[in-house]
């Protein structure tokens with residue numbers, strides 16, 4: 654029995670000293686590399702500096718609307734996103750008096766004479782065409798703009814960024830797509846695009862910076 658106790662205590666003593674050795678090794682390991690975690694701490698702080706002021710500034714985009722389908726339409730559509738609100742301001746002239754379908758179309762391509770190169774309505778959520786004031790509508794459904802007797806239409810509206818966005822990482826980002834003005838009225842219910850007739854104006858939405 655005494656022999657066993659002696660052996661056991663010897664074993665404990667050995668294993669205890671072994672633990673001490675490991676601890677010593679571990680502490681020297683961490684003390685050898687004190688610069689590595691410091692470098693990691695400063696690295697992510699660098700890209701965080703330029704993104705911080707961007708969040709507080711407005712993101713702006715603009716579309717210069719050019720004539721299509723033999724019309725004399727011209728104008729500008731300005732978009733400004735601040736926080737979760739996107740302000741839309743459109744001034745379009747050369748229209749027939751009355752209401753005209755007004756949408757963001759999928760492709761930023763106004764090159765074809767009938768502007769069909771802009772594709773269909775921008776619809777990232779794969780839902781039905783509809784009234785922008787209703788629950789279901791394309792992200793590109795801006796309804797109608799009304800032209801006065803002189804053929805000039807003006808629209809100013811604030812939309813939530815859940816409707817459409819200018820944020821580069823958003824699924825409903827409209828930058829690089831096109832604004833299209835139609836010859837007829839969007840009835841806000843016909844599928845797939847409100848039966849608003851020929852495309853009489855088209856403009857590619859591009860990022861814009863005020864100087």
Ligand code: CU
Pocket residue numbers: 754755756757758774833834835846
């Ligand atoms: Cu359209």
Ligand code: ZN
Pocket residue numbers: 756774781782783790791793794845846847
């Ligand atoms: Zn639509």
